[in-house]
Amino acid sequence: MYPLLNQMQQSSPLAIGDGVTLAHFLVLATVIFCIGLYGVLTGRNVIRVLICVELMMNAVNINLVAFNRFVEPTKLEGQIFAIFVLVVSAAEAAVGLAIVIALYRLRSSVNINDYNELKG
Amino acid sequence: MIDLIIFWVFASIAIIAAVGVVTNKSIIKAALMLLAVFLSQAAFFVLNNADFLAIAQILVYAVGLTIVLLFAIMFTGDKTQLEAKPVSRGAKIMTTLIVLYTAFLLLSALAYPFRSVVLPPDSFQVISLLNEGSTRMLGQLLFSRYGLPFELASILLTAAMIGAIVLSKKSFTDEENDSVKYRLDLSSHPTEEAEGAYRTSLTVPRPLDRELEGSAK
Numbered sequence: 533m534y535p536l537l538n539q540m541q542q543s544s545p546l547a548i549g550d551g552v553t554l555a556h557f558l559v560l561a562t563v564i565f566c567i568g569l570y571g572v573l574t575g576r577n578v579i580r581v582l583i584c585v586e587l588m589m590n591a592v593n594i595n596l597v598a599f600n601r602f603v604e605p606t607k608l609e610g611q612i613f614a615i616f617v618l619v620v621s622a623a624e625a626a627v628g629l630a631i632v633i634a635l636y637r638l639r640s641s642v643n644i645n646d647y648n649e650l651k652g
Numbered sequence: 653m654i655d656l657i658i659f660w661v662f663a664s665i666a667i668i669a670a671v672g673v674v675t676n677k678s679i680i681k682a683a684l685m686l687l688a689v690f691l692s693q694a695a696f697f698v699l700n701n702a703d704f705l706a707i708a709q710i711l712v713y714a715v716g717l718t719i720v721l722l723f724a725i726m727f728t729g730d731k732t733q734l735e736a737k738p739v740s741r742g743a744k745i746m747t748t749l750i751v752l753y754t755a756f757l758l759l760s761a762l763a764y765p766f767r768s769v770v771l772p773p774d775s776f777q778v779i780s781l782l783n784e785g786s787t788r789m790l791g792q793l794l795f796s797r798y799g800l801p802f803e804l805a806s807i808l809l810t811a812a813m814i815g816a817i818v819l820s821k822k823s824f825t826d827e828e829n830d831s832v833k834y835r836l837d838l839s840s841h842p843t844e845e846a847e848g849a850y851r852t853s854l855t856v857p858r859p860l861d862r863e864l865e866g867s868a869k
Contacts, residue, residue, distance in 0.1 A: 552659045552699060555762055560663050560696075562758040564670050564689070566751045571674035573747040574739050579679055579725055583686050586717065587670055590693050593705075601700040608789050611702050612798055615790070618705075618712055619805045623812035625717050629724040630819035636728045637822075 557598035565591035578635065578642045582628045589621045655699060662692040683721045690714040704787040 564587060571584030593614045600610025632642065639646050669688035676682045690713040697706035739747075794802050 552655045566755045567670040570751045597700045626816040630816035633820045642728045
């Protein structure tokens with residue numbers, strides 16, 4: 533029924549196939565994820581930090597969809613997971629930006645260094 | 653072959669734009685760079701036979717999220733970002749080390765022998781295995797096996813929507829922003845200045861005022 537299943541093989545993503553392979557997507561997702569992580573850790577603007585979190589979530593989505601295609605192409609579990617990541621990140625962005633606006637109203641600033649109330 | 657070309661074109665766009673998101677001084681340009689990342693990721697979804705997700709990516713991320721982000725940036729103003737003190741050199745070096753270590757951990761997954769299916773080279777645009785797009789299969793899965801998570805996601809979205817409204821609403825106990833108090837404060841009404849076309853409901857004498865005037869006479 534699924535002829536592609538006959539070509540299934542056990543190997544490292546680096547070793548298989550020509551054209552675009554799983555390794556391409558994994559390395560790309562890692563690069564984007566790490567750029568996002570750097571932005572989260574060094575960003576001084578709350579909105580930039582939120583943007584970089586979105587970047588990281590998107591890198592995860594690339595991974596999910598790539599695994600779905602290369603490891604289990606007859607099922608769509610990976611894409612379902614990516615859809616739920618989409619939903620959660622939309623909710624996170626809405627609440628996160630609302631918090632940013634509330635904080636801005638409180639402090640007239642979006643700089644992370646100004647939110648030091650809990651530092652004591 | 654063509655899939656490799658498409659991959660590298662969009663991968664370079666995505667990486668350059670992602671670097672721009674982190675390094676660009678202006679936060680509004682960073683948000684627009686993020687738009688480029690989102691759009692190139694829709695291309696990766698198409699490469700991976702995820703046609704529904706590609707469209708959802710454009711609708712939710714590239715259109716919806718970017719607009720909400722731009723709104724938030726405009727609400728909070730662009731000038732505060734430029735005054736922000738940059739992080740110190742030592743913090744940058746430490747962050748780079750942390751990021752490199754994370755990259756090492758993530759890339760070590762490449763050593764694991766995944767059970768992989770090699771698609772024929774000419775089949776990159778064969779959408780799913782049924783040749784009819786993944787949307788139908790996704791819908792069937794979402795309403796059968798993943799029905800409960802689907803409903804939970806709707807509850808999560810409702811909660812997030814209510815939470816966002818409550819969090820960003822102006823508080824009525826705040827002295828400066830008390831719009832109810834402002835409306836009741838008759839002395840602040842510009843009854844005299846606003847004339848002609850500039851008259852509003854607040855500047856026109858109300859029935860109550862006329863009554864008071866009549867009783868005074």
